[in-house]
Amino acid sequence: MDKPLKTPPPYAIASVDHALRAATMLQLEGSLTVTQVAERLGVARSTAHRLLAMLVYRDFAVRDENRVYRVGPVLELATHSRSLVSRLRTAALPHLHRVVDRLNETTNLTIRTGDTARFIASVECDRALRVGSREGMVFPAHRTTGGLLLLAELSEEELAEVYASEHYRDRPQERPDLGALSAELKGIARSGFAVNRNRSERGLVAVGVPVRDAEGTVQAGLSISLPGTRYDPLDLQFLVSTLQAAARALSADLAGTA
Template identity: 30%
Template structure:
């Protein structure tokens, strides 16, 4: 691990919180201003940070472009997208696609609800890993050691009274999800929002992604949402089949 690079990269999450000037960056890195300046200059040359008119630094445009390319390289996304759209056209609710990577679960695709009430979420945003239905599916597929290790490491914020409270409860939930092959989040993240989710598997049976349908109570009750479960699972299986090369696409574009 390279100290210089390590410091430089530490600047990025720092700037993600908002613009900062040279002094602030230097302080938070714990280095001299001149050192911070040179690191920032290097980041600037690569377009990862931008210097706005008030001289402060913020994250740059190339970072966004890079992330864009990163997502285009995720072929699961390309394959799944039309299926997600079709599911949304059928049920009208918000549809998400998520993957697991290095202790994080994040949304990589989303089709917005066609109801006026929408839920907040953004592609690229890490999800609430201890409560989200897609997170449960992705983590349930890890080995038991990995699950235990991760469960201990996590925080368990009580978003609502029904949030997963601690590692034990989380591990039990993962075991259940692993068993049944699907997952729900019934008001564990936001009081009035429910989700049902199903796993997408690669050729070797490992879970490579998970998809979910989310809707607020004011639109459908949890019970009504659960009636969609068979459809969600079928859609996930279709994507699995196409991803692992078993089935060709039904509606090639």
């Protein structure tokens, strides 16, 4: 049996959520000021300062002599990994904002590590009913649109290695049906896009396309997430074409910064 879907807590604690999001931003981006954190979280500078001070106290962040906050030892990633993620994220953000401006739905960029997918950038739309930011969150790859797009690039042998039974010896219920997953991924590879209904969270639909580098290798998944009540299959072609245009523009930017 598969791992249960992620469900937002019924009584979210805003201060905890803000602290976790601030820590995630530092981990993904490397360095931020109090003002930048305040703007991103939509809180007062004094609130952002208190959040960052607590992260420093717990070694999730450090503050340098210029009052710039950087990721601390608890969250520090390998330098090369952070550099790649930072470059992807920096290049993607303007394109994510343009997709949000056009579609008015929350837009995400996702990478894959093994059998997990991580949201490295997320821009929320301004609708009252919307999907919240997924930035920094980690899901099973086969449960996310971006993860499916990245898995679809693997050969049968590579896919079997990712989901080898020995990797799930202590959690067999989390291993997907490899036959069904392989068939689904072949369909995604043929179509060039993925649609995810209720797989990562109930009531959520996501549509995504791959982002490729100059050699044609998929680097990330670009997707929108929206409430299922607002999704109309008749809009799918327009959603996909909009995302594909953004993905091509992002790929060109990545080639220019390589």
